[in-house]
Structure formats: structure tokens, C-alpha cells
Amino acid sequence: MLQLLQDTEEGILMSNIYKAFDNKKAFIGFLTAGDPDLNTTKECILKMQEAKAGLIEIGIPFSDPIAEGKVIQEANIRSLSNGTTVEKIFNMLKELAPEINIPLVFLTYINPVFNYGYEKFFKECQKSGIDGIIIPDLPFEEKEEINQFADKYGIDIISLIAPTSEDRIKTIAKDSKGFVYVVSSMGVTGIRSEITTDLESIVKSVREVTKTPAAIGFGINTAEQAKHFSQIADGVIVGSAIVKIIERHGKNSPEYVYNYVKSMTDAII
Amino acid sequence: MSKTKFGIYGGQYIPEILMNEIKNLENAYEYYKNDEKYNSELKELLTKYAGRPSLLYYAENMTKDLAGAKIYLKREDLNHTGSHKINNVLGQALLAKYMGKKRIIAETGAGQHGVATATAAALLGLECEIFMGKEDTIRQALNVYRMELLGAKVNAVTTGTQTLKDAVNEAMREWSKRTDDTLYVLGSVMGPHPFPVIVRDFQSIISKEAREQILEYEGKLPKAVIACVGGGSNAMGMFYNFINDKEVELIGCEAAGLGLDTEKHASSIAKGRIGIFHGMKSLFCQDEYGQIAPVYSISAGLDYPGIGPEHAYLYSTGRAKYVPVTDKEAVEAFEYLSKTEGIIPAIESAHAVAYAKKIAPNMDKTDIIIICLSGRGDKDVAAIARYRGRDINE
Numbered sequence: 333m334l335q336l337l338q339d340t341e342e343g344i345l346m347s348n349i350y351k352a353f354d355n356k357k358a359f360i361g362f363l364t365a366g367d368p369d370l371n372t373t374k375e376c377i378l379k380m381q382e383a384k385a386g387l388i389e390i391g392i393p394f395s396d397p398i399a400e401g402k403v404i405q406e407a408n409i410r411s412l413s414n415g416t417t418v419e420k421i422f423n424m425l426k427e428l429a430p431e432i433n434i435p436l437v438f439l440t441y442i443n444p445v446f447n448y449g450y451e452k453f454f455k456e457c458q459k460s461g462i463d464g465i466i467i468p469d470l471p472f473e474e475k476e477e478i479n480q481f482a483d484k485y486g487i488d489i490i491s492l493i494a495p496t497s498e499d500r501i502k503t504i505a506k507d508s509k510g511f512v513y514v515v516s517s518m519g520v521t522g523i524r525s526e527i528t529t530d531l532e533s534i535v536k537s538v539r540e541v542t543k544t545p546a547a548i549g550f551g552i553n554t555a556e557q558a559k560h561f562s563q564i565a566d567g568v569i570v571g572s573a574i575v576k577i578i579e580r581h582g583k584n585s586p587e588y589v590y591n592y593v594k595s596m597t598d599a600i601i
Numbered sequence: 602m603s604k605t606k607f608g609i610y611g612g613q614y615i616p617e618i619l620m621n622e623i624k625n626l627e628n629a630y631e632y633y634k635n636d637e638k639y640n641s642e643l644k645e646l647l648t649k650y651a652g653r654p655s656l657l658y659y660a661e662n663m664t665k666d667l668a669g670a671k672i673y674l675k676r677e678d679l680n681h682t683g684s685h686k687i688n689n690v691l692g693q694a695l696l697a698k699y700m701g702k703k704r705i706i707a708e709t710g711a712g713q714h715g716v717a718t719a720t721a722a723a724l725l726g727l728e729c730e731i732f733m734g735k736e737d738t739i740r741q742a743l744n745v746y747r748m749e750l751l752g753a754k755v756n757a758v759t760t761g762t763q764t765l766k767d768a769v770n771e772a773m774r775e776w777s778k779r780t781d782d783t784l785y786v787l788g789s790v791m792g793p794h795p796f797p798v799i800v801r802d803f804q805s806i807i808s809k810e811a812r813e814q815i816l817e818y819e820g821k822l823p824k825a826v827i828a829c830v831g832g833g834s835n836a837m838g839m840f841y842n843f844i845n846d847k848e849v850e851l852i853g854c855e856a857a858g859l860g861l862d863t864e865k866h867a868s869s870i871a872k873g874r875i876g877i878f879h880g881m882k883s884l885f886c887q888d889e890y891g892q893i894a895p896v897y898s899i900s901a902g903l904d905y906p907g908i909g910p911e912h913a914y915l916y917s918t919g920r921a922k923y924v925p926v927t928d929k930e931a932v933e934a935f936e937y938l939s940k941t942e943g944i945i946p947a948i949e950s951a952h953a954v955a956y957a958k959k960i961a962p963n964m965d966k967t968d969i970i971i972i973c974l975s976g977r978g979d980k981d982v983a984a985i986a987r988y989r990g991r992d993i994n995e
Contacts, residue, residue, distance in 0.1 A: 394891075394892065395761065395892040395893045396761060396766065396767075396770050396878065396879075396893050398615075398616070398770050398773050398774060398879075399616045399618075399774075399777070401774075402760070405760055405761075409761075412892060417890050418890065442614055442877045443876050443877050443878050443885075443887070443891045443892075443893070444890060444891040444892070445891075446876060446877050446891065447874075447876060447887070447889075447890065447891025448890075448891065468616045468617075469614045469615060469616060469877070469880070470614060471613060471614070471615060471616070471617050471620050472617070472620070473605075473612075473613055473620070474612055474613060474614055491617075492616070492617045493617065494616070494617045494618035494620075495618070496617075496618055496619075496620075496621045496622065496780060497617060497620070497621065498621060499621075500617075500620065500621065504617070515617070515618060518618065518777065518778050518779065518780075519618075519774070519777055519778035520774050520777060520778070
């Protein structure tokens with residue numbers, strides 16, 4: 333058991349994602365790659381980094397993102413209609429890599445990854461400075477699908493835990509890498525004015541079995557919410573609110589994204 | 602083979618938020634499928650409400666006209682609500698009730714599954730919400746009103762291509778908002794495990810009856826059974842009890858729309874590739890980047906970019922074969938069966954009739970074909986009139 337724990341701890345220390353949580357609360361920002369275009373995405377990533385985001389989730393667009401609310405669904409469609417592909421996203425990231433000093437993870441659905449070829453995909457992730465991947469339609473039971481490839485190239489598969497996970501929390505958390513994504517409430521992504529799930533007890537269950545940091549996402553958009561949830565967990569994840577800014581300001585969004593992320597990181601760090 | 606898969610196909614590729622509920626459903630199904638009370642209640646509903654067993658009708662005129670194999674029609678069109686959909690819906694809605702759910706939700710394309718679900722909800726006193734692509738609510742306005750008449754709330758889905766695939770997306774999103782009192786009544790042999798198994802089991806009554814009926818009437822098994830395939834529920838129901846009868850050929854008819862050489866089709870087996878979508882690993886129409894492709898068929902019920910995992914498996918092992926049938930062939934068969942037998946088939950089922958028309962003349966007079974007539978064609982009359990250049994109001 334002791335040996336196992338040490339291995340796990342070493343695993344965490346080795347993961348680049350750990351940097352996001354190193355002695356601080358992490359603000360995790362999400363955007364959809366290619367919305368409105370890959371150049372703007374690049375600028376927005378840099379601006380989020382400058383605004384002290386601890387980690388950035390980069391969405392690879394998918395035609396049918398079943399865990400997303402309207403805001404991110406539409407970003408996926410905008411990006412795809414601009415001709416964004418996995419290949420183009422890898423190229424953008426390779427150009428960006430020298431300027432990036434925070435961990436980056438992908439968020440996407442399993443089909444674009446499967447279609448690209450698992451081995452090739454994870455190899456490219458490694459080459460592009462990607463540290464982890466979140467796949468909402470790949471639950472614990474189906475992780476086998478990509479485990480060996482992700483391991484081979486050192487990419488952490490980020491596990492999700494939902495308000496309905498109950499007895500599954502410990503099983504999932506025990507096996508987690510990078511960070512644990514705690515889904516704040518029922519439903520899909522999108523801004524919510526109130527979150528009533530007992531997140532304290534979920535995070536407590538997670539911490540009982542792992543040292544992997546836990547971050548809360550889904551519905552968070554105000555600085556007050558960010559502050560509140562960062563006190564419960566190790567980090568907060570904000571997606572729809574950022575995507576909305578990008579939707580509104582298009583190519584001019586990097587400055588606006590900076591200001592917003594700054595207000596959020598100021599509230600929690 | 603894993604419990605959740607058929608060979609490499611199937612699985613449970615869904616968000617964590619739904620995993621416990623999917624397991625609840627699986628456990629409840631495993632329990633109630635052997636429960637005497639549940640089964641006797643379901644049997645009662647199927648016989649006294651839905652009108653089972655359905656007829657196995659000898660299509661004598663068609664047989665004479667084609668001068669080949671002897672043709673039988675399994676008349677699922679005679680079921681209450683006019684299609685095979687009721688077989689599955691009664692099973693699942695009753696299961697929802699036994700599980701203590703107060704509300705059922707469902708996706709629908711043309712509206713047949715929606716109407717069947719709304720019907721079962723009305724009968725069993727459950728709240729009901731249907732998700733239907735906005736495009737389809739316009740094309741099938743009559744069915745929208747029909748569902749509302751039955752007390753269901755119909756949500757027009759405005760995301761994506763606004764058709765069946767988007768209705769499934771939206772129903773899944775809705776389910777992930779509310780699982781405690783709600784069951785998603787999936788309409789086909791697709792989605793995450795256990796849906797492909799549950800829907801197949803409820804639909805397998807089609808082949809159970811047909812097999813008994815043909816043995817009674819003819820004293821032998823058919824040479825082939827033919828059914829149309831979208832997601833594949835009537836086909837799976839028609840195939841299931843014949844799978845072990847190796848001499849019976851199983852033929853699924855996919856919608857080839859305007860033709861396989863165009864992009865306007867819904868043939869996931871002929872033109873699709875392996876992928877993972879809507880909770881399952883199976884065959885899907887998709888672009889080179891793994892984005893799900895918009896599909897097309899004159900038949901809204903076959904207008905789906907994937908196929909159930911058990912079909913993908915039967916295809917991969919060679920046990921079943923799948924053939925493309927175009928809009929044009931289906932419309933001709935629609936008209937043919939109407940004139941020859943006085944039976945107006947659903948445009949979906951007309952795809953199976955079309956293929957039978959093709960192969961029957963080349964078969965022996967001692968051979969038997971059973972076509973699954975999955976639904977009646979009243980819903981399609983206006984669309985076929987339009988196809989023939991006559992604009993009539995529904």
C-alpha cells in the first residue's frame with residue numbers, strides 16, 4: 333500500500349498538470365479551438381496565460397457534443413464551418429509551444445480521436461505540448477479504449493465525477509491522473525446562477541482516495557462563484573462564459589478574454 | 602464478448618453523469634424481465650391494447666405477379682399506433698413505471714416513436730416529453746399535433762441539422778439534467794448498453810411470432826427475411842429468432858436516398874465507417890475527420906447516420922447482409938404494394954418491399970420470403986404525393 337501511494341505521488345509530481353495546482357488554486361479556462369479562427373485561439377490562449385490561468389482546456393470541435401449546452405455547441409459549429417481540423421489544431425499548438433509555460437489539455441469527444449487513430453493522436457499530443465485529455469463520452473468503463481496510448485506518450489486522461497456518481501466516486505478518483513474534473517451540477521455545460529450540489533462531500537470523497545487535485549466545473553461564471561468553489565476544491569473551470577466573450581467579440585476577443593480571466597484569477601489566487 | 606458489446610461493437614460511451622442511471626436501468630431490466638407480474642402485465646398490454654399477435658399475411662397477388670418466391674408480410678402496421686414501435690415502448694414505459702419513474706422522454710424522427718411513446722405515457726399515466734428536430738416538426742406537423750393530443754410536450758430541436766440525430770442529442774442532454782424521476786425511452790436498437798439489448802428483446806416478438814406462424818402455415822422456415830434498417834429496431838426484431846436458423850438469410854435494407862454515388866443517402870453499412878457516437882461503437886456516416894455527416898432519405902424513419910451495434914456485428918460476421926434501396930425504388934414499392942395488395946406500407950417498410958420485389962422473381966416457387974411490414978403508410982401519403990408532383994395538404 334505504501335509503495336502504491338508513493339508511486340501515485342510520484343505520478344502526480346511527474347505530471348506537468350501538477351504545476352497548475354502547485355501551492356495555489358488553479359483557474360482553468362476553456363475555449364473551442366478555431367472559434368472564430370485558429371489565430372484568435374492562439375492569441376486567447378496567450379492572453380489567458382498572461383492573466384494567470386493555471387491551465388487551459390482546448391476544445392477540439394465535434395459535430396455533436398452531447399455534454400455541451402448551447403453556447404459551446406454553437407462554438408463547435410462555428411469552428412467546424414471554418415474548416416478547423418485536428419491536424420490544424422496540432423499545427424497551431426506546435427507553433428505556440430515555445431511561448432507556453434502552463435499545462436494544456438484537450439477537451440473533445442471520442443469519435444474525432446478514434447478517427448484520427450489513437451496512437452497517432454497521442455503521439456501528436458506529446459509533440460504539441462498537450463499534457464492531458466478530457467473526453468466527456470468516454471466514462472471509466474470505456475477508458476481501456478485509449479489507456480495504453482495515453483500512457484505511452486505521457487498524456488493524462490482526466491476523469492470526470494458527476495453529482496450522480498455516488499459509489500463510483502472512489503473508484504474513479506483512485507485511478508485519476510492530472511486532475512479530477514468535478515461536475516458541479518446536473519445537465520450540460522452552461523452558465524448557472526445557482527449551484528446546489530453538495531460539492532464539499534464529493535471533493536471530500538475524492539481526497540480520501542487520491543492526492544490528484546480536484547477542480548470544479550459546469551456553470552461557473554462570476555468571480556464570487558469562482559472564489560466560493562476554489563475554497564472547496566483545488567481549482568475552478570470556466571468554459572461557457574469565456575466562449576460567450578469570444579462569440580461576442582470575435583477576432584477582437586483576446587483583450588476581453590484577458591480582462592475576464594484576470595478578474596477571475598484575482599478573485600481566487 | 603463483453604457483456605455490453607457485440608464483438609467489438611456497442612459499449613457505453615456516455616457522460617459519467619448518466620452512468621449510474623444506465624446501470625440502474627440495466628439492473629431493473631435484468632430483474633423485471635424475469636418478474637412474473639411485470640411480464641403478465643406486459644403481455645396483457647401487447648395483446649389487449651396493441652393488438653398482438655400481428656398477422657402473417659400471405660401476399661398472394663404479389664407472389665403471382667412476381668412469379669417466384671412465396672411472399673409473406675409480417676403486419677406490424679396493424680399494431681395500435683401503426684408501427685412496430687409500440688412493442689418496445691410498452692415494454693420500456695412499463696419498466697419506467699416499475700422503476701418508480703414519473704416521466705418518460707424520447708427522441709423521434711418522423712414521429713412514429715414519439716407517437717407510440719406519447720400513447721404509452723397516456724395509458725400508463727406518465728408525464729411525457731418528446732424531442733424532435735425542428736425540420737421534422739415542420740415535415741410531420743400532423744404527428745406533432747397527434748403527440749400533443751396524447752398529452753405529450755413536443756420540443757422542437759433547433760441545434761445541428763435539426764433532424765433525428767439532433768433529437769437524440771437533445772434527449773440525452775435532457776436526461777442528463779434529470780435522471781431521478783425520468784427514463785429515456787430510446788426508440789431503436791442503438792445507444793449505450795443496455796438499450797440495444799432491451800429494444801431488441803422487446804422487438805424480438807416479431808420474429809418469435811413470425812417463426813411460429815410460418816411453421817404453422819408452411820411447415821418450413823423461410824429462405825429469407827427482409828426488413829428496412831435505420832437504427833435497426835424492426836430489422837433486429839425480425840431477425841432475432843432466425844439467427845440460429847442458419848438456412849434463413851437475413852437481409853436489411855438501408856436507405857440509399859438519391860443513390861450511393863451521391864452524398865444524399867443514409868447507408869451506414871454501405872458507405873459508413875466504424876466510429877463511436879451516441880453511446881456506441883458501430884458504423885456511422887461521417888466525414889474524413891470523424892464529424893458525423895448529415896444524412897438523407899425520403900423516409901424520416903431511416904434518416905439516421907448510424908446503425909445499431911448488433912447489426913454492425915451481424916454484418917461483420919456475415920450472418921446478415923445489408924443492401925441499399927433508393928428513394929425511387931422505395932416509392933415505386935410503396936405504390937406497388939398499395940395497388941397489388943391494397944396495403945399502403947410506411948415508406949420505411951417500402952424499402953424492404955422494394956428489395957423483395959428485386960429478388961423474388963429469381964427464386965424458386967418453393968422458397969418463402971417474409972417481409973417485415975414495420976408500419977403503415979398513412980403518414981407518408983402527402984409526402985409521396987409531393988414526390989409525384991402533387992401538392993396536397995395533410
